[in-house]
Amino acid sequence: MLVRRIAMIPVLAAGVAVCCYLLMFSLPGDPARLAAGPNASEETVATVRAALGLDRPLWQQVGDYLWGLLHGDLGISTRSRQPVLGEITAVLGPTLTLALVVEVAAVLVGVTVGTLAALHGGRWVSPALLAGSALSLCLPLFAIGLILQLVFSLYLDLLPPSGGGGLFSTAIILPALTCVIPSAGFLVRFVRTAVEDHLADDFVRTALAKGLTRRSVVVGHVLRSALTPIIAVVSTDLARLLGGVALVEVVFARPGIGKYAFDALETRDLPALLGSLLVISLLVLLVNTLADAAYDLADRRSAG
Amino acid sequence: MPTMPADAAVRAAPQAPERRWRRRHVVAAVLVVGWLLIGVLGPFLAPYDPDRTSLTADSVPPFPPGPEHLFGTDQLGRDLLSRLLHGLRTSLLVALAIRLLTMLLGVAVGLAAAEVPPFAGRVLIRVADVFLALPPLLVALTITAVLGPSLPTVTLAVVAIGWPEVARLTYAEARRLRATDYVEAARALGGTRLQVVGRHLLPALAPQLAVAFSVGLPGAIMYEAGLSFFGLGVQPPDASLGTLIAEGRSFVVPAPWMLVVPVAALAVVVVSLNIAGDLLVPPDPRRRLRLL
Numbered sequence: 001m002l003v004r005r006i007a008m009i010p011v012l013a014a015g016v017a018v019c020c021y022l023l024m025f026s027l028p029g030d031p032a033r034l035a036a037g038p039n040a041s042e043e044t045v046a047t048v049r050a051a052l053g054l055d056r057p058l059w060q061q062v063g064d065y066l067w068g069l070l071h072g073d074l075g076i077s078t079r080s081r082q083p084v085l086g087e088i089t090a091v092l093g094p095t096l097t098l099a100l101v102v103e104v105a106a107v108l109v110g111v112t113v114g115t116l117a118a119l120h121g122g123r124w125v126s127p128a129l130l131a132g133s134a135l136s137l138c139l140p141l142f143a144i145g146l147i148l149q150l151v152f153s154l155y156l157d158l159l160p161p162s163g164g165g166g167l168f169s170t171a172i173i174l175p176a177l178t179c180v181i182p183s184a185g186f187l188v189r190f191v192r193t194a195v196e197d198h199l200a201d202d203f204v205r206t207a208l209a210k211g212l213t214r215r216s217v218v219v220g221h222v223l224r225s226a227l228t229p230i231i232a233v234v235s236t237d238l239a240r241l242l243g244g245v246a247l248v249e250v251v252f253a254r255p256g257i258g259k260y261a262f263d264a265l266e267t268r269d270l271p272a273l274l275g276s277l278l279v280i281s282l283l284v285l286l287v288n289t290l291a292d293a294a295y296d297l298a299d300r301r302s303a304g
Numbered sequence: 305m306p307t308m309p310a311d312a313a314v315r316a317a318p319q320a321p322e323r324r325w326r327r328r329h330v331v332a333a334v335l336v337v338g339w340l341l342i343g344v345l346g347p348f349l350a351p352y353d354p355d356r357t358s359l360t361a362d363s364v365p366p367f368p369p370g371p372e373h374l375f376g377t378d379q380l381g382r383d384l385l386s387r388l389l390h391g392l393r394t395s396l397l398v399a400l401a402i403r404l405l406t407m408l409l410g411v412a413v414g415l416a417a418a419e420v421p422p423f424a425g426r427v428l429i430r431v432a433d434v435f436l437a438l439p440p441l442l443v444a445l446t447i448t449a450v451l452g453p454s455l456p457t458v459t460l461a462v463v464a465i466g467w468p469e470v471a472r473l474t475y476a477e478a479r480r481l482r483a484t485d486y487v488e489a490a491r492a493l494g495g496t497r498l499q500v501v502g503r504h505l506l507p508a509l510a511p512q513l514a515v516a517f518s519v520g521l522p523g524a525i526m527y528e529a530g531l532s533f534f535g536l537g538v539q540p541p542d543a544s545l546g547t548l549i550a551e552g553r554s555f556v557v558p559a560p561w562m563l564v565v566p567v568a569a570l571a572v573v574v575v576s577l578n579i580a581g582d583l584l585v586p587p588d589p590r591r592r593l594r595l596l
Contacts, residue, residue, distance in 0.1 A: 012434065012437065015430070015431075015434040016434055016437055016438065019431075019434050019435065019438065020438070020446075023443065023446055023447070023464075134575065134578065134579075135571075135575065137578065138522075138571045138574040138575040138578060139526075139567070139570065139571050139574065140526040140527075140529060140530050140570075142530055142533055142534075143529070143533075143549060143567050143570060143571075146549065146553060146563060146567065147564075147567060150556060150560060150563065150564075154556065154557070154560075242439065243439025243440060243441050243442060244439075244441060246439075246441050246442065246445075247441065247530055247534065250534065258441075258442075261442055261445060262445065262534070264449075265445050265446075265448065265449045265536075268449060270449065270450075273442075273445065273446055273449055274446070276442060277438070277439070277442045277443065277445075277446055280439045280442055281437055281438050281439060281442075284437050284438075284439060285437055288437070
């Protein structure tokens, strides 16, 4: 089954590439005019159109694009005249760092708090937690980022409001926190339900009856059986995050593929935009496939 | 397969939860319709003309709260409450349009996929799947790049990222309904495809589609706000929550309320619509979250 899923990747990737291409070049706007600039004459636009191959039938264009992709060719950026692939690989690192930091933190917070809430959910704790996690989901990422910037940079002057930086710089804290809030809020809610579902199961009662400690039952039995849905949710979240950090990167002026795509948008750099769209889509695809594989490992019944 | 006689099923249904279920739906409907009403009526509730500037009353803070300018004024002396009410209208109406178009496209594709020969149907659904794998935000950016920033573009962009979910839902439900006895009976009695879809499938799907419509509203509002915030949607002097937030950001040092007020408004709208969504469907955590 896993082999089949891996074999599906190129097929889906080709589908995604075709979709991206059609999305960009079948809309009523004129990419050649965009690339040539607003003041270009008709002849220049025609030359650019020919140079970009946009004067040929659509299926030939799509074919050429796919052929180029096979050779690692994402086209040339109209802004910097550099190959798009090189530019994207340069900015991919910061984005992946941010996404991974966020997801790890979100899983730690989500699983711990969610499990504790399920175990000790008193009359006040549970509603408070649920309200908190509902609140964390009520603002788009960019708005959370703005508020954090206002509080932590402008008023408390604790953290830098913008800038790049790796894992160990203070500049990563605010963007990461911004993304962790909704992800963790979502996971807390989910883990709590998943754990509660299993607390009443027969095997939990049996494990307790045979003298295992509460802690080992919770970790070894309850969380173990809640693992598969948690994997599913975390992978969905990670996929969403990869596409969603773009605006956070823009808000915090943080280099990354989202910022790159946004800058490409501002300068009407279609090849760069198309390349970012494609690379992120492929990453999402990869995450989903890995999640499927992890799913099979965690629950042998689903592998078949 | 043994089936329960119809009357037994009716008798087995407990009364109380049924009534509570209905109350949940009423509250949810009130929340959704209430916000849409505020969206439509907002400009009539506004105390001032949102574009009226004032040289003497600029950057009036909302504290201490006074009846004159409840939320203060901006750098040009425009009343923030009035601007907020106008912005809310844009945001809510755009969200409404987005959801209606999303439902229309999604239902059309979903029904088509269920009605055409199975092979073609599966291809259609695979197309929807590929769209689901695309990062929504970047798709929206791409569409805006090609079409240029404007309100219709934002609407189109958010519809483009929302329809596959509706299509999948419609497809799955339509397939399930097609196998039911009454649809089969309708077909056996000589109902044309259009009749079966219009008289039996669509009415049976309606409640779920209404739920899907409302559940997607907060996401649509957040997307519109995000795209407008980055200057890709509503263009000045028109205001939406997103442009108000963007404006507030530029004046955050002298007048922080200009940022805080629209952000808080956005949060209140989304929270109440989220609550409405949770009341309609018991929250399924695996529901795809659409956040920016």
